[in-house]
Amino acid sequence: MSQDQLDALIARIASDPTFAAALSAAATAEEAQGIAAEQGFDVTASEFAAAASIGTLSDDDLEAVAGGFSANVRLC
Numbered sequence: 001m002s003q004d005q006l007d008a009l010i011a012r013i014a015s016d017p018t019f020a021a022a023l024s025a026a027a028t029a030e031e032a033q034g035i036a037a038e039q040g041f042d043v044t045a046s047e048f049a050a051a052a053s054i055g056t057l058s059d060d061d062l063e064a065v066a067g068g069f070s071a072n073v074r075l076c
Contacts, residue, residue, distance in 0.1 A: 001043045009041050 026032035
């Protein structure tokens, strides 16, 4: 997917709550790809899957920040 198409997709998601909801409700990356393709976006299922994993925390990451504290930060 080109940067222009990515920008257009992001703009569409931001401006069209129905489209955004349809993508969010997709059970699989392939389903999200099909929804986007119906609207003229050329994005692959693997690109959707990669985007969905951005910002996902592992159990260890989540444990480290639970309660707003990280053991890796020195307080004094």
